[in-house]
Amino acid sequence: MKAAIYPGSFDPVTFGHIDIIKRAATIFDTLIVSVLNNERKSSLFSVDERVKLLREVTKDIPNVEIDSFDGLLVDYAAKKDVHVVVRGLRAITDFEYELQNAQTNRLLSKGELDTMFLTTSLEYAYLSSSAVKEIARFGGDISACVPKYEEQIIIDKLNSLK
Ligand code: ADP
16 A cells, blocks of 8 residues: 655645645555644644645545644654655745755655655646635635635634734
């Protein structure tokens, strides 16, 4: 059984993430999509809320599991006995950060943890969770960015913070 972990903030999950999830799920027997609980990064949704959103929007993909983790990805992957990380690349600007992370993870894991990159589908190249929050904050239409199920949840969350 070949498994991979797709880690990220997913704050909130977008069509860009879902595209990577669907494609990775055809490559691996099991894909664990895991929300990083990073207390240094302020987020709109709590980890539990992000897990719930991910569960809902991936419920039709049978080999996808949703989880969350704290601390180092290499430790989490070792605990799960998984040796591949999936990440998405949108543009050259993602590359330097992703390359550094991938190399650090290889080093820390003594070569046990490798990273596989999937390039974004062109229609989602512009899409990021930050853009979704920015558009929704100003009352813009986010229907091209996130599944219908999420739209009102995002709007309500932003309104609750006003
Ligand atoms: P992080 O804070 O870990 O970068 P994100 O939720 O922003 O978490 O992204 C998780 C992963 O998904 C990253 O590898 C990112 O490059 C990728 N990703 C985000 N949006 C897209 C998109 N529109 N197309 C392809 N990959 C994406």
